Amino acid sequence: MKASVIVFPGSNCDRDVAVCLEAATGAKPTMVWHGDADVPASDLIVLPGGFSYGDYLRSGAMAAHSPVMRDVVAKARKGITILGICNGFQVLTESGLLPGVLMRNASLKFICRDVTLKVERNDTVFAGQYGEGDIITIPVAHHDGNYFTDRDTLERLEGENRVAFRYCDATGALDETANPNGSLHNIAGIYDETGRVLGLMPHPERLADAALGGTDGKHMFTSLVEALH
Amino acid sequence: MGSQATAPLTSELVAEHGLTGEEYERLLGILGREPSLTELGIFSVMWSEHCSYKSSKVWLKTLPTEGPQVIQGPGENAGIVDLGDGHAAVFKMESHNHPSFIEPYQGAATGVGGIMRDVFTMGARPVANLNALRFGAPDHAKTRHLVSGVVAGIGGYGNCVGVPTVGGEVNFDAGFNGNILVNAMCVGLAHADRIFYSAAKGVGHPVVYVGSKTGRDGIHGATMASAEFDDNSDEKRPTVQVGDPFTEKLLIEACLELMAEDVIIAIQDMGAAGLTSSSVEMADKGGVGFDLDLDAVPCREEGMSAYEMMLSESQERMLMVLKPGSEEKAEKIFRKWELDFAIVGKTTDSGRLVVSHNGEIEADMPVKALADSAPEYKRPWTPTTPPELLAPEDVPAPNSITEALETMMASPHLCSRRWVWEQYDHMVMGDTVRRPGGDAAVVRVHGSKKGIAAACDVTPRYCTADPVEGGKQAVAETWRNLTAVGADPLAITDCMNFGNPERPEIMGQFAGCIEGMGEACRALDYPVVSGNVSLYNETNGAAIPPTPAIGGVGLIPDIGKMANLALRAEGETLLLLGPELGHLGQSLYMDVMLERREGAPPPVDLAAERRHGDFVRELIREGVVLAVHDVADGGLVVAVAEMALAGDIGVALAPNESPLPAHAIAFGEDQGRYVVAVGDHAGDIQARAQQAGIPVRVIGTTGGRDLVIPDEPPLPLATLRQLHEGWLPHYMQAM
Numbered sequence: 001m002k003a004s005v006i007v008f009p010g011s012n013c014d015r016d017v018a019v020c021l022e023a024a025t026g027a028k029p030t031m032v033w034h035g036d037a038d039v040p041a042s043d044l045i046v047l048p049g050g051f052s053y054g055d056y057l058r059s060g061a062m063a064a065h066s067p068v069m070r071d072v073v074a075k076a077r078k079g080i081t082i083l084g085i086c087n088g089f090q091v092l093t094e095s096g097l098l099p100g101v102l103m104r105n106a107s108l109k110f111i112c113r114d115v116t117l118k119v120e121r122n123d124t125v126f127a128g129q130y131g132e133g134d135i136i137t138i139p140v141a142h143h144d145g146n147y148f149t150d151r152d153t154l155e156r157l158e159g160e161n162r163v164a165f166r167y168c169d170a171t172g173a174l175d176e177t178a179n180p181n182g183s184l185h186n187i188a189g190i191y192d193e194t195g196r197v198l199g200l201m202p203h204p205e206r207l208a209d210a211a212l213g214g215t216d217g218k219h220m221f222t223s224l225v226e227a228l229h
Numbered sequence: 230m231g232s233q234a235t236a237p238l239t240s241e242l243v244a245e246h247g248l249t250g251e252e253y254e255r256l257l258g259i260l261g262r263e264p265s266l267t268e269l270g271i272f273s274v275m276w277s278e279h280c281s282y283k284s285s286k287v288w289l290k291t292l293p294t295e296g297p298q299v300i301q302g303p304g305e306n307a308g309i310v311d312l313g314d315g316h317a318a319v320f321k322m323e324s325h326n327h328p329s330f331i332e333p334y335q336g337a338a339t340g341v342g343g344i345m346r347d348v349f350t351m352g353a354r355p356v357a358n359l360n361a362l363r364f365g366a367p368d369h370a371k372t373r374h375l376v377s378g379v380v381a382g383i384g385g386y387g388n389c390v391g392v393p394t395v396g397g398e399v400n401f402d403a404g405f406n407g408n409i410l411v412n413a414m415c416v417g418l419a420h421a422d423r424i425f426y427s428a429a430k431g432v433g434h435p436v437v438y439v440g441s442k443t444g445r446d447g448i449h450g451a452t453m454a455s456a457e458f459d460d461n462s463d464e465k466r467p468t469v470q471v472g473d474p475f476t477e478k479l480l481i482e483a484c485l486e487l488m489a490e491d492v493i494i495a496i497q498d499m500g501a502a503g504l505t506s507s508s509v510e511m512a513d514k515g516g517v518g519f520d521l522d523l524d525a526v527p528c529r530e531e532g533m534s535a536y537e538m539m540l541s542e543s544q545e546r547m548l549m550v551l552k553p554g555s556e557e558k559a560e561k562i563f564r565k566w567e568l569d570f571a572i573v574g575k576t577t578d579s580g581r582l583v584v585s586h587n588g589e590i591e592a593d594m595p596v597k598a599l600a601d602s603a604p605e606y607k608r609p610w611t612p613t614t615p616p617e618l619l620a621p622e623d624v625p626a627p628n629s630i631t632e633a634l635e636t637m638m639a640s641p642h643l644c645s646r647r648w649v650w651e652q653y654d655h656m657v658m659g660d661t662v663r664r665p666g667g668d669a670a671v672v673r674v675h676g677s678k679k680g681i682a683a684a685c686d687v688t689p690r691y692c693t694a695d696p697v698e699g700g701k702q703a704v705a706e707t708w709r710n711l712t713a714v715g716a717d718p719l720a721i722t723d724c725m726n727f728g729n730p731e732r733p734e735i736m737g738q739f740a741g742c743i744e745g746m747g748e749a750c751r752a753l754d755y756p757v758v759s760g761n762v763s764l765y766n767e768t769n770g771a772a773i774p775p776t777p778a779i780g781g782v783g784l785i786p787d788i789g790k791m792a793n794l795a796l797r798a799e800g801e802t803l804l805l806l807g808p809e810l811g812h813l814g815q816s817l818y819m820d821v822m823l824e825r826r827e828g829a830p831p832p833v834d835l836a837a838e839r840r841h842g843d844f845v846r847e848l849i850r851e852g853v854v855l856a857v858h859d860v861a862d863g864g865l866v867v868a869v870a871e872m873a874l875a876g877d878i879g880v881a882l883a884p885n886e887s888p889l890p891a892h893a894i895a896f897g898e899d900q901g902r903y904v905v906a907v908g909d910h911a912g913d914i915q916a917r918a919q920q921a922g923i924p925v926r927v928i929g930t931t932g933g934r935d936l937v938i939p940d941e942p943p944l945p946l947a948t949l950r951q952l953h954e955g956w957l958p959h960y961m962q963a964m
Binding site (some may be wrong): 139143 | 381384385389390391473474475476478479565567650651652653654655657658661662664788
């Protein structure tokens with residue numbers, strides 16, 4: 001699997017995800033500067049976490065208009081696999097590759113902690129190594145992770161089975177207390193129509209190493225390697 | 230001289246610049262003439278307490294600063310210790326007290342930004358932020374607002390830059406009602422053979438300005454930080470700088486990218502007193518002069534005067550001296566990161582700082598005199614008379630140990646700080662192997678199996694009663710916290726927060742704390758490598774409690790051999806290592822349960838401290854203990870409760886046969902103690918401890934869902950957790 005990581009000014013999880021990609025593939029991913037016109041031929045393009053352009057204007061809004069994103073969007077339309085984590089998810093919604101918006105957390109505060117997620121489906125390139133309905137632990141770290149969209153879109157997302165992960169408690173219950181940011185339907189991540197574009201607020205790259213306290217995030221990267229070779 | 234020089238300098242103007250008549254005479258002697266307004270401004274900031282350490286230098290010199298592990302001691306932007314294998318840890322702690330009280334969000338945010346610049350200016354990538362925060366009493370009208378703003382500011386800056394905030398401490402005390410303390414610490418990781426310093430050696434080299442543009446913010450911030458507050462302090466808001474963490478992030482990446490090329494001769498961040506102190510310090514250390522052309526300085530606003538540009542404390546700016554011919558290469562990197570880059574002068578052999586603006590010379594002053602001849606005061610001081618030791622029997626007992634524990638764990642002093650650290654990104658960079666909430670945080674040295682441990686501590690209650698013992702205890706407690714995770718403590722940074730040094734009793738507190746700190750540092754081979762002094766923390770004549778905040782850094786050779794406070798398994802034996810003397814003087818028990826602060830603080834036996842700590846570290850390295858916690862505020866029962874909560878495993882405490890009252894055993898704050906949980910080796914470890922001359926006692930067994938104190942009803946962990954986790958969020962919700 002050949003992976004590229006887009007680096008925006010203000011990205012700060014680019015190295016973290018590169019470490020995980022290298023561990024999973026055995027090769028360093030290509031780091032692509034936001035000002036470049038093209039992304040080199042890749043099986044996977046990652047939009048990493050961070051504060052692209054300082055999150056000024058709106059999280060992800062300016063990054064969505066950076067030069068490299070034209071090619072990212074074009075490649076997504078051709079079926080290249082795209083993973084947006086945290087700020088990367090925000091960039092994906094701002095650039096129209098995924099529907100909805102990430103609003104300020106309901107608590108109005110930045111939240112950094114481990115959360116439990118329910119794996120809604122495992123028939124995608126991202127989740128093959130998880131079981132459907134698995135409950136996994138992965139951290140969140142964001143100020144703007146409150147997923148919102150209009151009712152029709154929400155119905156379509158649910159109807160098309162496009163919710164990737166939901167915030168749940170340790171038993172899998174999807175109640176309010178397990179929802180860290182006020183997201184509609186406890187949504188933590190969604191797919192596009194093809195299932196090849198995933199945006200999620202939690203950071204799988206942060207729990208992909210036993211020394212850091214867990215490895216549930218690792219399986220996303222090994223799933224990708226398995227699916228994309 | 231420029232046009233401003235024609236304005237007469239009245240004695241009021243001189244006084245407004247914080248210079249005494251005597252200091253002004255000295256200035257006249259150095260220049261041999263009247264200064265221009267710009268020169269007066271430059272002298273005033275260079276000679277401010279904040280920049281010159283004029284009241285504290287004489288005492289700071291007595292601290293030990295050397296050791297085989299020390300690469301760089303005090304005097305540079307930050308201290309540096311050797312981590313082996315070519316790795317070095319670069320670290321420092323700095324106060325941002327005055328601005329944070331006036332404007333908590335920006336004050337705290339720029340404190341974080343400033344300390345990170347001190348670290349990456351030396352060639353290190355910042356890898357961990359910590360902070361020591363002290364607020365007024367919870368019922369004080371301003372406290373909530375300040376807590377909320379400071380925590381949001383620290384998070385807002387550090388989270389965006391992408392450096393994990395991994396540890397620190399939070400205190401509430403009425404003594405800080407009028408002056409809160411925001412002490413920010415940063416630890417960076419560098420290659421030991423690629424360290425960058427600030428000495429601008431060589432003549433004719435380009436002086437380069439990079440980063441953000443210069444605005445009118447923060448003018449005279451250093452002078453504000455060297456004055457007391459009164460009721461009108463809020464009017465000083467315009468002197469608080471505004472931070473831009475996004476630019477800081479770009480500046481880190483650009484500087485580190487440039488540092489990988491061999492083109493930088495000297496580099497220094499523009500912190501307090503901005504362009505003035507950075508250029509003076511660089512020129513002085515390099516033994517050169519600087520010609521600065523202010524017309525080339527990138528400005529945010531139009532029509533800025535030389536005075537304003539030289540004194541601005543706009544954030545996220547650096548000054549560099551480059552090797553000639555490398556300007557283009559350097560500029561390309563900064564342009565890529567969309568930062569300003571301007572050649573603003575050159576180094577000269579004149580030994581003078583010559584500042585020109587709009588074709589006029591605005592300042593022309595000898596560098597050496599500016600840097601070195603700041604006044605140095607040995608201010609009169611009166612030592613604090615420590616109170617007598619309290620006998621444990623003289624301290625009233627509670628109705629029940631369990632009830633007292635519940636009250637204390639739910640108090641502002643001991644309650645969980647989760648509400649604070651969940652607002653900080655403590656995991657970014659993917660190397661946080663010990664998260665906040667333990668004795669010390671640990672970040673892995675990226676790409677290796679080594680870890681850097683860091684902790685912040687001081688107990689102002691103790692320092693108030695007895696500055697010498699308090700200073701000792703602060704150093705010893707960081708050493709203990711590093712030891713408790715399995716680290717070899719290497720060195721400290723200190724942030725000395727005190728009142729008005731012109732008052733002999735305050736100077737006495739300062740001298741006492743330094744004496745105690747020095748003693749502990751020497752006994753533990755734990756030198757001071759960097760630090761900062763914040764004086765004049767007073768409002769309307771009321772000083773803060775003496776607060777020498779200590780930041781300790783240690784090395785874990787193998788993160789596979791670490792401990793933390795969480796109990797790991799049922800059926801383990803809990804051992805207490807260290808003495809049981811029942812010291813309740815200045816204890817949290819007296820403070821919370823009796824609302825009294827009396828008696829001498831617990832003395833620190835430094836030889837025992839070292840013996841006990843070395844033994845505990847040995848056990849951790851052998852892998853025979855995994856759960857370790859030092860006994861600090863609140864004493865033994867509180868330490869056990871914290872271990873039980875962290876591991877979600879109950880404990881049945883064993884009865885003890887001590888002749889001391891039960892509450893003195895439970896809540897006494899004797900020093901140099903650890904609780905360890907042991908599986909099968911309890912007897913063996915007890916024997917080894919006894920052989921090493923370390924008091925040891927079986928204090929209980931792990932298991933179940935309760936904390937059980939002998940002869941008292943069991944306390945369910947769930948209840949205790951609710952009490953412990955509840956106070957802070959509940960308090961902040963009432964905003």
